[in-house]
Amino acid sequence: MATTPRRKPRSAKSSEVPDTEELVRYYRDMLLIRRFEEKAGQLYGMGLIGGFCHLYIGQEAVVVGMQAAALDGVDTVITSYRDHGHMLACGMDPKGVMAELTGRIGGYSKGKGGSMHMFSLEKGFFGGHGIVGAQIPLGTGLGFAHQYSGDGGVCFAYMGDGAVNQGQVYESFNMAALWKLPVVYVIENNKYGMGTSVERASASTALYQRGTAYGIPGAPVDGMDVLTVRDAALEAAEHARSGKGPYILEANTYRYRGHSMSDPAKYRSKEEVSKMRTEHDPIDQLKSKLLELNAIDEAGLKEIDREVKVIVTEAAEFSQNSPEPDPSELYTDILVDA
Amino acid sequence: MPITVLMPALSPTMTEGKLAKWLKKEGDAIAAGDIIAEIETDKATMEFEAVDEGVLGKILVAEGTEGVAVNAAIAVLLLEGEDASAADTAAAPAPAAAAPVAAAPAPVASAPVASAPVASAPVASVPVASAPAAAAPVVTGAVEPFQPEVLTTTAYTLTDIPEKTYDKFVRMTVREALRDAMAEEMRRDDAVFLMGEEVAQYQGAYKVSQGLLDEFGPRRVIDTPITEMGFAGLATGAAFKGLRPIVEFMTFNFSMQAIDHVINSAAKTLYMAGGKMGCPIVFRGPNGAAARVAAQHSQCYASWYAHCPGLKVLAPWSAADAKGLLKAAIRDPNPVVFLENEILYGQSFDVPDDPDFVLPIGKAKIERAGKDVTIVTYSRMVGTSLEAAELLAAEGIDAEVINLRTIRPLDVPTILASVKKTNRCISVEEGWPYAGIGSEISAVVTESAFDYLDAPVRRVTGIDVPMPYAVNLEKMVLPDAKRIADAAKAVCYKA
Ligand SMILES: Cc1ncc(C[n+]2csc(CCOP(=O)(O)OP(=O)(O)O)c2C)c(N)n1
Numbered sequence: 001m002a003t004t005p006r007r008k009p010r011s012a013k014s015s016e017v018p019d020t021e022e023l024v025r026y027y028r029d030m031l032l033i034r035r036f037e038e039k040a041g042q043l044y045g046m047g048l049i050g051g052f053c054h055l056y057i058g059q060e061a062v063v064v065g066m067q068a069a070a071l072d073g074v075d076t077v078i079t080s081y082r083d084h085g086h087m088l089a090c091g092m093d094p095k096g097v098m099a100e101l102t103g104r105i106g107g108y109s110k111g112k113g114g115s116m117h118m119f120s121l122e123k124g125f126f127g128g129h130g131i132v133g134a135q136i137p138l139g140t141g142l143g144f145a146h147q148y149s150g151d152g153g154v155c156f157a158y159m160g161d162g163a164v165n166q167g168q169v170y171e172s173f174n175m176a177a178l179w180k181l182p183v184v185y186v187i188e189n190n191k192y193g194m195g196t197s198v199e200r201a202s203a204s205t206a207l208y209q210r211g212t213a214y215g216i217p218g219a220p221v222d223g224m225d226v227l228t229v230r231d232a233a234l235e236a237a238e239h240a241r242s243g244k245g246p247y248i249l250e251a252n253t254y255r256y257r258g259h260s261m262s263d264p265a266k267y268r269s270k271e272e273v274s275k276m277r278t279e280h281d282p283i284d285q286l287k288s289k290l291l292e293l294n295a296i297d298e299a300g301l302k303e304i305d306r307e308v309k310v311i312v313t314e315a316a317e318f319s320q321n322s323p324e325p326d327p328s329e330l331y332t333d334i335l336v337d338a
Numbered sequence: 339m340p341i342t343v344l345m346p347a348l349s350p351t352m353t354e355g356k357l358a359k360w361l362k363k364e365g366d367a368i369a370a371g372d373i374i375a376e377i378e379t380d381k382a383t384m385e386f387e388a389v390d391e392g393v394l395g396k397i398l399v400a401e402g403t404e405g406v407a408v409n410a411a412i413a414v415l416l417l418e419g420e421d422a423s424a425a426d427t428a429a430a431p432a433p434a435a436a437a438p439v440a441a442a443p444a445p446v447a448s449a450p451v452a453s454a455p456v457a458s459a460p461v462a463s464v465p466v467a468s469a470p471a472a473a474a475p476v477v478t479g480a481v482e483p484f485q486p487e488v489l490t491t492t493a494y495t496l497t498d499i500p501e502k503t504y505d506k507f508v509r510m511t512v513r514e515a516l517r518d519a520m521a522e523e524m525r526r527d528d529a530v531f532l533m534g535e536e537v538a539q540y541q542g543a544y545k546v547s548q549g550l551l552d553e554f555g556p557r558r559v560i561d562t563p564i565t566e567m568g569f570a571g572l573a574t575g576a577a578f579k580g581l582r583p584i585v586e587f588m589t590f591n592f593s594m595q596a597i598d599h600v601i602n603s604a605a606k607t608l609y610m611a612g613g614k615m616g617c618p619i620v621f622r623g624p625n626g627a628a629a630r631v632a633a634q635h636s637q638c639y640a641s642w643y644a645h646c647p648g649l650k651v652l653a654p655w656s657a658a659d660a661k662g663l664l665k666a667a668i669r670d671p672n673p674v675v676f677l678e679n680e681i682l683y684g685q686s687f688d689v690p691d692d693p694d695f696v697l698p699i700g701k702a703k704i705e706r707a708g709k710d711v712t713i714v715t716y717s718r719m720v721g722t723s724l725e726a727a728e729l730l731a732a733e734g735i736d737a738e739v740i741n742l743r744t745i746r747p748l749d750v751p752t753i754l755a756s757v758k759k760t761n762r763c764i765s766v767e768e769g770w771p772y773a774g775i776g777s778e779i780s781a782v783v784t785e786s787a788f789d790y791l792d793a794p795v796r797r798v799t800g801i802d803v804p805m806p807y808a809v810n811l812e813k814m815v816l817p818d819a820k821r822i823a824d825a826a827k828a829v830c831y832k833a
């Protein structure tokens with residue numbers, strides 16, 4: 001599958017200011033996720049995507065900022081069903097992702113997994129999991145494998161503010177701390193788990209402190225500001241990579257759309273949503289910063305817009321032209337031939 | 339070229355919807371992200387955002403129109419520089435309204451709560467097949483050839499259970515029937531409460547608990563964190579102490595997080611306590627495949643739970659089943675696993691209009707009488723089997739369709755009586771074949787009515803693969819009317 005090679009392995013320190021090229025790349029990566037998700041929403045409306053489809057719009061700065069600390073070809077990422085942004089940020093091919101959304105053979109799982117279930121060993125992306133919280137022990141296991149093989153890698157294991165109340169999260173925290181596993185747990189606190197606000201679900205809402213009992217350091221971070229996320233990510237990854245054990249980051253963020261396509265989101269006010277959109281949008285914020293720093297001009301931004309639009313349009317076309325899986329595919333991939 | 343705006347699909351099961359309201363009028367400028375209309379789906383009223391910018395050239399479907407098919411043209415958007423006449427040429431005629439959208443569930447009337455709370459009232463009309471004493475059980479009639487060791491289990495109904503008949507009916511959806519059953523039992527007994535994810539303020543992820551928070555308040559309708567293992571265990575503990583929890587799993591797929599408590603804590607306690615302490619609890623929620631939600635969200639757990647002594651397992655099809663059985667489950671002094679089906683929630687059926695309506699647990703229902711072949715099935719597959727029976731009728735085969743309603747204890751007398759009449763039997767289920775409910779039916783029929791069979795029992799099941807997402811593959815997995823009819827013909831040697 002063709003992908004866009006665009007990330008260099010890096011060993012940046014959080015104290016270092018990212019160079020212009022890097023800043024522009026964050027902008028482009030976030031914009032790609034935004035436009036990709038808008039297109040996915042549109043294809044859902046046309047009936048080309050079915051079932052559950054959870055959009056990442058509003059949360060782009062989290063995964064893009066975190067990936068700034070990832071070592072390409074070594075580190076691993078695992079998350080829940082709200083996974084399209086993570087896949088794109090890992091460098092997976094938008095065509096393959098979109099074609100999975102439409103259930104076609106050209107999709108990452110040959111159309112058999114759908115929106116919630118995609119994987120790419122090459123890009124270090126381990127899914128795509130539908131059971132809330134289940135990815136956390138799995139991600140802890142990826143960390144275990146990094147340590148076991150001594151490859152120097154770190155696993156970035158993402159969960160929502162709702163998932164953070166699952167018992168298996170704490171079983172994982174204990175083992176990760178006990179064995180000093182290289183895992184960065186990223187809690188994407190978008191304020192709601194479906195229709196339930198954090199306040200209605202969590203006895204303590206300082207989610208970054210959830211590892212305190214296990215001695216796991218934790219920090220809150222403004223998840224709407226990609227540069228803040230990047231700095232925190234570098235520090236957390238450095239901690240985990242150097243053998244000090246797991247780290248917890250609570251990224252405070254927001255999802256603009258409903259939980260999934262069928263959620264009317266009546267549990268929050270229009271003002272709350274529009275305040276986040278107008279005052280904290282991660283893409284708008286970075287755009288202002290880029291212009292302020294003279295890192296790019298309006299023409300340059302337009303060019304990125306255009307480039308992203310082409311990628312998304314091509315992905316959408318591919319996802320509609322790729323054939324449905326052959327009926328014989330129904331019976332394959334149950335077990336590996338041995 | 340003007341852009342045709344199409345009716346969006348806004349939920350996994352939506353095929354049509356109501357165009358409730360236009361928020362823009364013809365001639366209005368529209369920016370991407372503007373909310374242009376409100377659309378009512380089968381579950382909720384949703385806002386419809388514009389993806390493109392332009393001017394609303396023409397509205398093709400008037401607001402208030404029901405049954406607008408997904409992907410029907412609803413409006414035309416003019417791009418910069420285009421004039422209104424372009425809209426006319428672009429406008430394809432909107433398809434006429436199809437079937438009316440299922441009515442939204444009526445709000446629960448705030449009826450008075452029964453004066454005295456009835457503590458754990460046993461239901462007289464539900465003769466529970468209880469574990470027999472050490473002495474060999476005396477069994478009569480239909481089940482005589484049954485294996486002796488099997489007779490000592492609680493897995494089967496062994497004698498005929500009488501069922502009351504009713505003559506007044508009201509039509510309601512399965513969703514409303516479930517809600518009414520819970521509301522009636524909560525009015526009747528203060529010990530009954532509902533707990534689960536999104537059951538209260540959100541009114542249920544699938545709107546089954548609509549109105550319950552309003553009527554019963556947050557003491558009895560309780561939103562939980564996403565922590566199935568925790569709240570299933572908590573509710574089981576509360577049941578030890580005499581409360582009567584109804585635990586909603588948002589879907590049964592998530593009950594796997596909690597299955598240890600369902601089986602190790604709820605099902606086995608009465609036995610481990612030598613009968614001193616039991617666990618009156620209902621675990622309910624949608625089970626089986628919905629639509630396009632892939633492997634981790636589309637699985638039938640009937641055979642998982644039916645395997646376990648100490649549980650009763652119910653799987654309603656119609657709204658009457660849903661109401662009568664859920665009431666019986668709540669009143670039952672044992673742990674009951676109550677398997678609903680998301681696709682059935684919006685379907686309407688006649689339900690007895692009687693405040694005392696309740697159905698006996700362990701009693702199957704003959705939905706269609708026939709003489710040539712017996713089709714034993716449950717839940718959503720009852721409807722599919724009835725369709726198959728029509729296909730068969732057209733070919734001169736008269737099928738009898740048995741709706742199990744209860745999976746455990748299995749109504750052996752009803753199945754055997756039917757097989758002795760038809761001499762042929764197939765089972766139909768959504769779940770996988772291996773050790774499925776069909777395997778059990780086949781074993782029971784073979785053990786107890788072998789001499790009556792003119793052909794081996796055949797199982798029609800979901801295909802033995804995890805549920806695929808792709809639409810064409812998904813269609814191949816679950817039994818359809820043709821597959822069922824083919825199996826029935828095969829056992830009639832008419833294939
Ligand atoms: C074990 C389990 N329980 C319930 C669900 C249904 N469910 C899917 S997403 C979700 C909310 C999760 O919220 P959060 O963790 O905050 O993640 P977000 O959707 O906000 O990204 C729920 C309850 C599930 N998929 N798995």
Ligand SMILES: [Mg+2]
Nearest residue numbers: 160161192193
């Ligand atoms: Mg959340």
